[in-house]
Amino acid sequence: MTQEMERNLDYLQNSLVRAGFGDIYHEQLKKDMAAGKPVIEFPWSGPEQSPGAKDYILLRPNIVESEDRPGFYIFTGIAATKFINEKPEISVTIPHYKMTGMTAAQAVTVLSGGTVLHTEGEDSNKRAKQYFSAIDFKKPVKEGEQHALVRVAAKSFDLPRLLSNERYMGREEEKAEILLNVQNGLKADVTLQKTDEHGRYPKVSLQLGLVENKTQDTYELALKVLDRSGNELRQHVQQPKAAVEMKTTLKLQTQKKPEGLPGSTLSLAGAGEPGGRTRRQNTPKV
Template identity: 25%
Template sequence: MNEENLVYLQNNLKYLGFGEQLNAALKESITNAPQDFNLQSPTIEMQDPAKRYEPGFGDKVSYVLNFSKSKETDMYFFNSYEATLKKADITDLISQTFYINKGKGVTAKESFNLLSGRAVNKDVVLKSGEKANLWLKLDFAEKIDGKYAMKNFGEKYGFDLSATIDRFMIADLEKPGFKDQLMKSLQRGNVHEVSFSKDGRETKGFVAANPQYKTLDFYDAGMKSVYSKAVDQKQVAGEAVIQEPEVVIEAKKGRGR
């Protein structure tokens, strides 16, 4: 067995958010030297931000990780994984395959966020070889080769997360480090707990990035959607408050994270 290759793959799993719980199974599989194999992760219950569900009744996600052996050497490669989501309020399972390139790709938590209908910001390498920063979002209305199509929104699309956050009356943005933490969380596709102003009153809730419509998605403390146009926006001296255009957005299935 190639010990260096094993350590490399274990580091891949850790970096991609699968932790160390599959390390023993990975070592055993490589020792047996099959041409390819897969590893099944335990089912993970995701934390409910609004704590509406008792333990055991929240969203659950599981993963099947796919490995193959080089045809020329004894090295193995982590090629892809299939993530499957069972939402607390929906009976159907939602699955998608995510590909890994040299140990990099969509992380386990990011795959959960994508399957939950949110967008994730990633640095990617295009087929042309160029590097790009893109917002990725699954299109549940279209499938290609049995997998959901992946929408992407690049810099030219015009979504500026930092500027968008600054438009809204979100509490604590002036505190050192708060905005940076918020941005990193939203870029990973999370819903983040914040306090924001609505109709002149501060309310506690959650927020997620919505690059497709160049805005933020707001939720109340119970994860019920709050229209972003109803959230108070900052008045810039000498300028009118920017009002968002009316858009038709498909009703979200389930709830966010």
């Protein structure tokens, strides 16, 4: 490899780590780049799942050779397929641009119906832009039609203010972990400060959601309060400062089983965790 190709390889490997794939694709990436393959066909991988599970999500990175720069490769996004009863039901490609975009773990969360806060692209000052994103599964689609990805700029909301609607216990570092889980679309378990009618401190879960405002045809950010069984107790809604449903090139549609899907799959290495750590409790269940 030339020095330029070595730099390109190093950048792509770091991008894969950032996206949550660890180093599971590093050797194949180096080999296929050296061979000059125009498209690198990675095997599918997926989060940890229970043995014999029939509902799961598989992912793989999309890396292709640049059309106008032979020998230079680009990480364009993450392909993901959701299986229901072991049959592929939904396929989606999550865009990736210069180490920004959803991580593999966030892609799983969105396909599982969650709402995540993520970076995507840069503003005029080269700072990463942030969005709250979710898929609106309530809107019906016909075979082959695309589902809508709802994206609202994070600056349109005040997340700390929304969270302040529920007063919960915890040290500063514990509340930082709660905020991180909520931003990643996960359920954050908390103990409320105010006692219930029985004098107990309720244990609930907090989770974000984007709720359509039918009167304005826009989306609001909601904080859902759930009991530990997953039943919704109440919901706090915050209207955006500048409500806009963002358009995207995200493609999501029903499709047949992906080509090249192996019988056994790799496990994601530390998806979405800094330092490549894997946290079982943060793995979304499908």
